[in-house]
Amino acid sequence: MKICLAGEGAQGFTHIEALRKIEGIEVVTLAGGIAADAEEFARKWEIPHWSLKLEECLRQPGVEAVV
Numbered sequence: 001m002k003i004c005l006a007g008e009g010a011q012g013f014t015h016i017e018a019l020r021k022i023e024g025i026e027v028v029t030l031a032g033g034i035a036a037d038a039e040e041f042a043r044k045w046e047i048p049h050w051s052l053k054l055e056e057c058l059r060q061p062g063v064e065a066v067v
Helices: 010-019 035-044 054-058
Strands: 002-006 026-031 049-051 063-066
Touching (some): 026 035, 026 054, 049 054
Parallel strands (some): 002 026, 002 063
């Protein structure tokens, strides 16, 4: 399942750690709030796409859910 993660803050960190432990889950995009933080978070966790616009993230190919 392809996931959009909403938020790069403390809860984003908690969620990405948990999602990485679930087989078949792929975080493909990050909907961030602060550009520099979102870019760094996406790079650190190897999330291929990030944006400050949730709508853009939801349009990424295959996104099935948002956490």
